[in-house]
Amino acid sequence: MSTGSTDQPSLEQRIEILTQQLQHAQKLTSLGELVSTATHEFNNVLMTIINYSKMGMRCRDDATRDKALGKILAASEKAARITNSILGVARNRSDGFEPTDMAKLIDDALVLLEREMSKYRISVEKQIGQVPEAMVNANQIQQILLNLLINARQAMSQGGRLLIKLDYDPASNMVVLVVRDNGSGIPAEKLPRIFDAFYSTKDGPDESGKGGTGLGLSSCHNIVEAHKGRIRVQSSVGKGTAFTIMLPVATTSNAPPPTSVLGVPTETPAMPDQSAPS
Ligand SMILES: Nc1ncnc2c1ncn2[C@@H]1O[C@H](COP(=O)(O)OP(=O)(O)OP(=O)(O)O)[C@@H](O)[C@H]1O
Numbered sequence: 001m002s003t004g005s006t007d008q009p010s011l012e013q014r015i016e017i018l019t020q021q022l023q024h025a026q027k028l029t030s031l032g033e034l035v036s037t038a039t040h041e042f043n044n045v046l047m048t049i050i051n052y053s054k055m056g057m058r059c060r061d062d063a064t065r066d067k068a069l070g071k072i073l074a075a076s077e078k079a080a081r082i083t084n085s086i087l088g089v090a091r092n093r094s095d096g097f098e099p100t101d102m103a104k105l106i107d108d109a110l111v112l113l114e115r116e117m118s119k120y121r122i123s124v125e126k127q128i129g130q131v132p133e134a135m136v137n138a139n140q141i142q143q144i145l146l147n148l149l150i151n152a153r154q155a156m157s158q159g160g161r162l163l164i165k166l167d168y169d170p171a172s173n174m175v176v177l178v179v180r181d182n183g184s185g186i187p188a189e190k191l192p193r194i195f196d197a198f199y200s201t202k203d204g205p206d207e208s209g210k211g212g213t214g215l216g217l218s219s220c221h222n223i224v225e226a227h228k229g230r231i232r233v234q235s236s237v238g239k240g241t242a243f244t245i246m247l248p249v250a251t252t253s254n255a256p257p258p259t260s261v262l263g264v265p266t267e268t269p270a271m272p273d274q275s276a277p278s
């Protein structure tokens with residue numbers, strides 16, 4: 001058996017291997033979360049279709065049948081939107097960046113989480129400015145959105161308000177995404193650790209099977225870094241948390257020029273910014 005030092009990977013090589021394994025684990029966790037969210041949503045839609053079909057067969061008058069068919073049509077269209085969002089992820093496995101409509105990615109993520117948000121009594125508000133396309137990998141940004149939205153939902157166990165804001169910052173020429181909740185907030189001493197891999201304050205997956213791995217925010221951080229973007233968090237215990245993500249604008253974009261500009265930081269967080277370690 002050879003014990004020669006040349007057979008041993010160097011420290012740098014070992015770090016490289018471990019980093020790759022970590023990124024693979026992050027992708028798998030996100031994919032698992034996406035599949036479980038979509039399956040729950042899909043199942044819910046199927047229940048609607050089954051129940052209204054039964055109603056239409058039971059009550060044979062035109063008015064009831066029209067109503068049942070209307071509900072079945074709406075539910076089927078929603079089912080198609082859910083499968084499309086999964087197929088989009090399955091189709092686009094590349095790591096390439098393309099000019100992307102961020103507002104559409106937000107809508108796709110909300111289709112998947114709509115029912116979950118209403119189940120936990122969370123009202124969702126969108127403020128979507130007219131922004132140019134961003135130069136991103138759509139799958140990876142969808143991964144970020146799901147991570148941030150699920151974290152926000154879990155921070156508001158008694159219900160609450162979720163704000164998703166999309167804007168353009170002319171100074172940096174970046175698209176700015178803000179996800180703000182009015183949930184538990186993060187204590188100042190924990191804030192510097194939240195982007196660490198495997199850092200979690202959750203006991204394990206919740207009743208919907210999500211959370212607790214501690215890979216969500218570290219994967220968001222890695223993805224933003226790969227996009228040469230920025231991520232920062234502002235949080236105040238008992239008041240809420242806001243994550244801000246800035247992503248480069250696609251220079252070849254045909255999007256109309258932006259009409260809105262990034263506003264002054266708003267209400268909730270009273271804490272100083274905690275930028276992600278880079
Ligand atoms: N919106 C938020 N409000 C309050 N705390 C948050 C919020 N987002 C993240 N955190 C804190 O940061 C920690 C790390 O978040 P992260 O998403 O990386 O891991 P996780 O949610 O615990 O597990 P998972 O990997 O399954 O997402 C959380 O455990 C939680 O303590």
Ligand SMILES: [Mg+2]
Nearest residue numbers: 151211216217
């Ligand atoms: Mg998480």
